[in-house]
Amino acid sequence: MAANYQHELVGVFGQPVAENPTGVMQEAGFAAAGLNWRYLNFEVAPEKLGDAMKALHTFGMRGINLTIPHKVAVIDYLDELSPEAKTIGAVNTVRIENGKLIGENTDGKGFVRGMRQDSGIDPAGKRVVMLGAGGAARAVATELILAGVSDLLVVNRSTDRGEKMVGDLKASTAGPIRFQAWQGTFEVPESADLFVNCTSIGLFPDVNAMPNVDLSRAQPNMLVVDAVFNPPQTKLLTAAKERGLPTLDGLSMLVYQGVIAFQMWTGQDPDEAAMKRALREALGV
Numbered sequence: 001m002a003a004n005y006q007h008e009l010v011g012v013f014g015q016p017v018a019e020n021p022t023g024v025m026q027e028a029g030f031a032a033a034g035l036n037w038r039y040l041n042f043e044v045a046p047e048k049l050g051d052a053m054k055a056l057h058t059f060g061m062r063g064i065n066l067t068i069p070h071k072v073a074v075i076d077y078l079d080e081l082s083p084e085a086k087t088i089g090a091v092n093t094v095r096i097e098n099g100k101l102i103g104e105n106t107d108g109k110g111f112v113r114g115m116r117q118d119s120g121i122d123p124a125g126k127r128v129v130m131l132g133a134g135g136a137a138r139a140v141a142t143e144l145i146l147a148g149v150s151d152l153l154v155v156n157r158s159t160d161r162g163e164k165m166v167g168d169l170k171a172s173t174a175g176p177i178r179f180q181a182w183q184g185t186f187e188v189p190e191s192a193d194l195f196v197n198c199t200s201i202g203l204f205p206d207v208n209a210m211p212n213v214d215l216s217r218a219q220p221n222m223l224v225v226d227a228v229f230n231p232p233q234t235k236l237l238t239a240a241k242e243r244g245l246p247t248l249d250g251l252s253m254l255v256y257q258g259v260i261a262f263q264m265w266t267g268q269d270p271d272e273a274a275m276k277r278a279l280r281e282a283l284g285v
């Protein structure tokens, strides 16, 4: 067989990107599948995003991830949006179909898939309390509604942002979503089946921060999930474990948003175990 030294190229546009570990797991997935693909981290300033998106065509790239600060701004440079990305209002993955740039959002899908595969819990019919109303919260809330949760209480510090998100998602999905302002200590109700932190509280370097919540009334099988993956073992998850509650860390969401992007780009199912192993090794956990 003739040698092929030409790589297919995907990657991420963001600023900063030096600490973004997604490429480590994607390249482990490509290697396990025998694909001659590379995933590169590109530092792209906001004013260069248009040029960077044109470069997808110039270099014949197969797709791209977007991270802070490009997840919303990139929409101006796309040909189409998936229905979910439209509802969320943000894109973390672009795939290319017949030369068209199609915006997708795999963050919330990755969250739901992680819940199902790593915790064995289906969100359908579950009563959920979620902290946060930023980009991750929008993606997770959208996919939880599409997965059929019976109640989704969004709790956020800023009332404006929380009400806006809940209003938008109620209008676009007609889902069972409602808002409560976060003042003082939030008491997690006994009725909750699932408690999700989608704020950045606990994110490196502020690793000792913990959401101001009281878990004492939680039912013993309430699953506590943290979107924060750096560090994976957050104060919130430690507090939940101390109460004997089941937990799921942010690496689960991170891996599965990558698994879904891999499938969108290559049309193949990756070796998920290889991707997880590579990510855990890279992060030293």
Ligand code: NDP
Residues within 6 Å of the ligand: 107, 131, 132, 133, 134, 135, 136, 137, 156, 157, 158, 159, 161, 162, 198, 199, 200, 201, 203, 227, 228, 229, 250, 251, 253, 254, 255, 257
């Ligand atoms: P945003 O900046 O869009 O939103 C941040 C959210 O956190 C807002 O709701 C904000 O509330 C809240 N918040 C921040 N600080 C505080 C505080 N001190 N007290 C109360 N609320 C606070 O961030 P993202 O939504 O993009 O990211 C959120 C987290 O999710 C990050 O840690 C990120 O790393 C993680 N993430 C994980 C992914 C994964 O694959 N595991 C994927 C994507 C994100 P307010 O509106 O009041 O400011």
